[in-house]
Amino acid sequence: MKIVIIGSINRDYTAQVKKLPEKGETVIASSYKISIGGKGANQAVAAKRLGAQVYMIGAVGNSDGGRDIIKKLESEGIDVSGVLFTEEVTGNAMITIDELGFNTIVVYPGANAKLDSSWIERHSKIIEEADFVILQLEIPLETVETAVKLSKKYNVKVILNPAPAKEIPDEVYKYIDIITPNEVELTQLTGTTDIKDGANMLIEKGVSEVIVTLGEKGSYYTNGQEEIFSEAVPVNTIDSTAAGDSFNAAIAVALCENMNIKSALNFANIVGALTTTKMGAQDSLPYRDEVESFRIKLQK
Known part of the structure; x- marks a missing residue:
């Protein structure tokens, strides 16, 4: 089970607050934490902890602690x-989390913006040997286009997590096997707030399967013919950061293990939910034994 993650690597600055600030408002944080993040790096760690062999393609700064971040990812296996490694600073994210676990995130791309198509092509052998490639949109769109086309050339399945949402050329959709927007991203991509209509619009553009993550409501799946609503699992949410990232990793792992789509959605919902029960991004990502223990508990 080989999964290649092509995407962002960040340093996260997380502040815990009673409520998220409104426009022009200053609030006092009750705690503050610096950790490793970035959607790409989060998905890589999540997939590895769930049992996959994981390859990371990304970019960091050469002289601002970026090498230490990579050593940490390497220590995860x-x-x-x-x-x-670039002369640009490592990307960073400023995260604010309220007492209900909701967050706002501001990202500075930094070195992530230096991850270009030539670097992807240079590592095409890694992609060729993969079962799945997972991408997000915190790296240049041109790089994403190159990666999905290269993946299709080698018959490697592609999951695109379109976050943060941005306009995607229509031609790119036909290279995507599974796209995984949340409700807000789906609206930004399609212009509609109707989940079913939005998902079908993406199918019509050429995507094979659509999974819309619905937070505490679970997830919605369609391939244009079949549709499934998969309910969320009840947990005590503390911080929703990286829940979407772990969900995407879990979908890839589940499908690599030949779970049917209904089981894969349930598995991913559990992984995403468990991620919300701890503070931080990578610190909160569950290991496979935690997931299996929780699944057994739910069955009982």
């Missing part, structure tokens, strides 16, 4: 031979 992730192959980091596809990481580019």
Whole structure:
């Protein structure tokens, strides 16, 4: 089970507040934490902890602690031979979390913006040998286009997590096997707030399967013919950061293990839910034994 993650690597600055600030408002944080994040790195760690062999293709700064971040990913057992070291600063994210676990995130791309198509092509062998490639939109769109086309050339399945949402050229959709927007991203991509209509619009553009993550409501799946609503699992949510990232990793792992789509959605919902029960991004990502223990508990 080989999964290649092509995407962002960040340093996260997380502040815990009673409520999220409104426009022009200053609030006092009750706690503050610096950790490793970025959707790509989060998905890589999540997939590895769930049992996959993981390869990371991304970029960090060469002289601002970026190498320490990569050493941490390597210590997780992730192959980091596809990481580019640049003179740009490592990307960073400013995260604010309220007492209900809701967050706002501001991202500065930094080195992530230096991850170009030539670097992807240079590591095409890694992609060729993969079962799944997972991408997000915190790296240049041109790089994403190159990666999905290269993946299709080698018959490798592609999951695109379109976050943060941005306009995607229509031609790109036909190279995507599974797209996984949340409700807000789906609306930004399609212009409609209706989940079913929005998902079908993406199918019509050429995507094979659509999974819309619905937070505490679970997830919705369609391939244009079949549709499934998969209910969320009840947990005590503390911080929703990285829940979507772990969900995406879990979908790839589940499908690599030949779970049917209904079981894969349930598995991913559990992984995403467990991620919300701890503070931080990568610190909150569950290991496979935690997931299996929780599944047994639910069955009882």
